[in-house]
Amino acid sequence: MEVKNYLLDYNNLFIIQDTNMFSFSLDSVLLANFATINKACNKILDIGTGNAPIPLMLSTKTDSKIVGVEIQKEVSDLAKKSVEINSLENQIKIVNEDINDFYLKCESDSFDVITCNPPYFKDCIINNSLYKTVARHENFLTLNKICKISKKVLKNKGNLVLVHRPERFVEIIDEMRKNNIEPKRVRFVYPKIGKEANILLIEGKKNGRPGLKILDPLYVHSDDGSYTFEVEKFFKGEKNDSE
Amino acid sequence: MEVKNYLLDYNNLFIIQDTNMFSFSLDSVLLANFATINKACNKILDIGTGNAPIPLMLSTKTDSKIVGVEIQKEVSDLAKKSVEINSLENQIKIVNEDINDFYLKCESDSFDVITCNPPYFKDCIINNSLYKTVARHENFLTLNKICKISKKVLKNKGNLVLVHRPERFVEIIDEMRKNNIEPKRVRFVYPKIGKEANILLIEGKKNGRPGLKILDPLYVHSDDGSYTFEVEKFFKGEKNDSE
Numbered sequence: 001m002e003v004k005n006y007l008l009d010y011n012n013l014f015i016i017q018d019t020n021m022f023s024f025s026l027d028s029v030l031l032a033n034f035a036t037i038n039k040a041c042n043k044i045l046d047i048g049t050g051n052a053p054i055p056l057m058l059s060t061k062t063d064s065k066i067v068g069v070e071i072q073k074e075v076s077d078l079a080k081k082s083v084e085i086n087s088l089e090n091q092i093k094i095v096n097e098d099i100n101d102f103y104l105k106c107e108s109d110s111f112d113v114i115t116c117n118p119p120y121f122k123d124c125i126i127n128n129s130l131y132k133t134v135a136r137h138e139n140f141l142t143l144n145k146i147c148k149i150s151k152k153v154l155k156n157k158g159n160l161v162l163v164h165r166p167e168r169f170v171e172i173i174d175e176m177r178k179n180n181i182e183p184k185r186v187r188f189v190y191p192k193i194g195k196e197a198n199i200l201l202i203e204g205k206k207n208g209r210p211g212l213k214i215l216d217p218l219y220v221h222s223d224d225g226s227y228t229f230e231v232e233k234f235f236k237g238e239k240n241d242s243e
Numbered sequence: 244m245e246v247k248n249y250l251l252d253y254n255n256l257f258i259i260q261d262t263n264m265f266s267f268s269l270d271s272v273l274l275a276n277f278a279t280i281n282k283a284c285n286k287i288l289d290i291g292t293g294n295a296p297i298p299l300m301l302s303t304k305t306d307s308k309i310v311g312v313e314i315q316k317e318v319s320d321l322a323k324k325s326v327e328i329n330s331l332e333n334q335i336k337i338v339n340e341d342i343n344d345f346y347l348k349c350e351s352d353s354f355d356v357i358t359c360n361p362p363y364f365k366d367c368i369i370n371n372s373l374y375k376t377v378a379r380h381e382n383f384l385t386l387n388k389i390c391k392i393s394k395k396v397l398k399n400k401g402n403l404v405l406v407h408r409p410e411r412f413v414e415i416i417d418e419m420r421k422n423n424i425e426p427k428r429v430r431f432v433y434p435k436i437g438k439e440a441n442i443l444l445i446e447g448k449k450n451g452r453p454g455l456k457i458l459d460p461l462y463v464h465s466d467d468g469s470y471t472f473e474v475e476k477f478f479k480g481e482k483n484d485s486e
Binding site for chain 2: 167173177190197
């Protein structure tokens with residue numbers, strides 16, 4: 001494995017990544033900004049944390065402890081390095097383990113929030129890069145499993161927050177509800193004005209009451225191709241209006 | 244009953260309404276514009292047709308036969324008058340009957356499209372106006388029943404098109420899927436930029452394959468409070484771009 005490290009600046013935070021594996025992505029930035037993190041929150045789980053962009057970004061908006069679980073050794077090593085560089089070892093713990101094994105050892109009802117930027121594709125194609133295969137395809141982590149894990153380890157009224165693809169929205173709702181997680185907040189993300197949504201942000205509450213809010217649409221690009229003002233703010237780690 | 248008739252101009256169409264009952268609404272306009280009506284379509288059912296705004300508006304974009312069913316006698320009489328004034332008796336048939344009885348007499352798999360602007364509220368409150376109670380509350384027509392009826396009388400691959408409230412989106416998806424209607428197209432309608440969606444347009448296909456499209460957002464009002472250009476076009480009955 002040829003490791004190339006990149007340092008990215010996000011709210012004075014450094015995130016190491018290797019483009020041979022996968023990169024700090026728009027999806028993770030959107031998820032970290034979308035998630036509702038209350039002041040009382042004291043334990044967050046990030047499933048399939050990769051090089052830990054979500055725990056790192058969340059650390060700028062909460063003092064909660066954050067556990068990031070990553071199945072791939074080399075990727076979790078990068079995550080650990082980023083945590084060290086930012087001196088966040090007291091807040092963020094990276095675990096190199098299959099979440100399907102890890103959660104069995106977790107106490108029930110122990111996390112306030114679970115975040116996940118999961119594999120989007122249902123099929124089990126093997127890419128040239130094993131790293132990318134694991135991150136993108138549901139070989140090791142299905143939507144069903146994410147919801148089952150959340151049902152077990154989320155506290156009562158705790159939130160599961162996902163970034164996903166709109167075409168799987170119906171299935172996400174099904175899986176959440178089968179596991180007593182009620183979809184409560186959704187934000188659709190559009191590449192630009194006039195296009196269909198291509199990213200879905202969704203937050204569900206364990207044992208929540210029915211009633212869904214569809215937040216205002218988020219546009220990623222302006223007509224000239226540049227990031228919109230709102231997304232640019234997200235990338236810089238600036239607080240958004242809803243916080 | 245004090246009947247006041249209003250004539251509204253929509254693409255050279257006259258629609259009679261009585262504000263004591265309920266009025267030709269934005270919801271119906273949005274639904275009529277949103278519905279996919281193929282050229283091969285030859286039979287449409289509008290459930291709870293009221294004073295028939297949806298059949299009347301659809302008649303401007305299809306030659307298909309349209310049946311509008313309305314439980315309330317006085318309201319269906321207004322609908323019949325509008326059909327006559329517009330000389331559309333050959334295309335639109337208004338039936339004064341409870342849809343729960345009517346559909347039992349329909350052939351299975353006989354409609355290409357079902358449209359419905361249903362009661363939005365789950366509870367069974369009785370308003371001062373019986374007309375408004377029936378139109379707004381699920382006393383006589385539940386979401387579950389609409390989907391059951393559609394399962395029976397829609398052709399294979401026929402579409403059910405609803406306008407509803409976003410907070411009931413999850414339930415709509417549940418009910419559709421329980422009845423083999425797969426949600427395929429959704430458009431959220433926002434009162435203005437920066438606000439949550441307050442209207443949901445959804446189209447599901449009987450025995451359709453999973454895969455949902457979230458269309459571009461529709462804004463109703465501009466910052467100055469006037470209708471947006473797109474909604475203004477809808478009110479005038481002008482064709483939209485997707486047709």
